[in-house]
Amino acid sequence: MQSEQLSAALLALEGEHRRRQRHVLETPQQPEVVVDGKPYLAFASNDYLGLANHPALIAAAQQGLARWGLGGGSSHLVSGHFAAHEEAEQALARFVRCEAALLFGSGYAANLAVIASLVGRGDAVFADRLNHASLNDGCVLSRATFKRFRHNDLTHLRQLLESTPARRRLIAVDAVYSMDGDEAPLKGLLELAETYDAWLYVDDAHGFGVLGEGHGSLVDAGLSSPRLIYMATLGKAAGVAGAFVEAKRNCWWSGW
Numbered sequence: 001m002q003s004e005q006l007s008a009a010l011l012a013l014e015g016e017h018r019r020r021q022r023h024v025l026e027t028p029q030q031p032e033v034v035v036d037g038k039p040y041l042a043f044a045s046n047d048y049l050g051l052a053n054h055p056a057l058i059a060a061a062q063q064g065l066a067r068w069g070l071g072g073g074s075s076h077l078v079s080g081h082f083a084a085h086e087e088a089e090q091a092l093a094r095f096v097r098c099e100a101a102l103l104f105g106s107g108y109a110a111n112l113a114v115i116a117s118l119v120g121r122g123d124a125v126f127a128d129r130l131n132h133a134s135l136n137d138g139c140v141l142s143r144a145t146f147k148r149f150r151h152n153d154l155t156h157l158r159q160l161l162e163s164t165p166a167r168r169r170l171i172a173v174d175a176v177y178s179m180d181g182d183e184a185p186l187k188g189l190l191e192l193a194e195t196y197d198a199w200l201y202v203d204d205a206h207g208f209g210v211l212g213e214g215h216g217s218l219v220d221a222g223l224s225s226p227r228l229i230y231m232a233t234l235g236k237a238a239g240v241a242g243a244f245v246e247a248k249r250n251c252w253w254s255g256w
Helices: 002-015 055-068 076-080 083-095 107-118 133-142 154-163 186-195 217-221
Strands: 032-035 038-041 101-104 124-128 145-149 169-174 199-203 228-233 243-247
Touching: 055 083, 083 101, 083 243, 101 107, 107 133, 107 169, 107 199, 107 228, 107 243, 124 133, 124 154, 133 145, 133 169, 133 199, 145 154, 154 186, 169 186, 186 199, 186 217
Parallel strands: 124 145, 124 169, 169 199, 199 228
Antiparallel strands: 032 038, 101 243, 228 243
């Protein structure tokens, strides 16, 4: 019976043209690709700077494999935090002009881990209605009161912040909304975070490497605050994989 129900559900999805299927990419990421044996111009990639197939990155990866091997062996907290990881975290922190960074396997994992670590029962998290699903999943996983405000509507967000009795508050937004292409009003969001004693969590998956001469949306907006928590992915403009999160204690902006 369950198998029949599943088959019927899949057929229904096919009838509505909503059953997702994977297409096979037979070339590296580049402007002209071969998918399922046919040549195409690629407009569906987030490899904004063309680095995913860049010879310099390929050579660096080959050198890293030759020195460090392929497997991590264990978690970072046990014995899997290599010197290369430490060097990468320090370099990324410098690149986004802040004090420290923490690597993650993906932006999705970073959003789930960080949001759920910062807020929980009795707290409140406020999310833009057009946020990526990973941000929403992190908000739900946290078990904090989850409130969504109208897209880029600072007045609506202010009303929600004013009415919450939560002990801790976190605002979660995308810096650049990939489906619409518009940007979050980061300065206004940070002002609200400072006014209502909240953190501002910024997912810069589509701004890192592109805005602020590559340094990201916060640098582009000229923002620095202990209330800011910044996440950027490395699988888009950076051309590799993974993600990192940084949060400021003593952030510097001059001399760059």
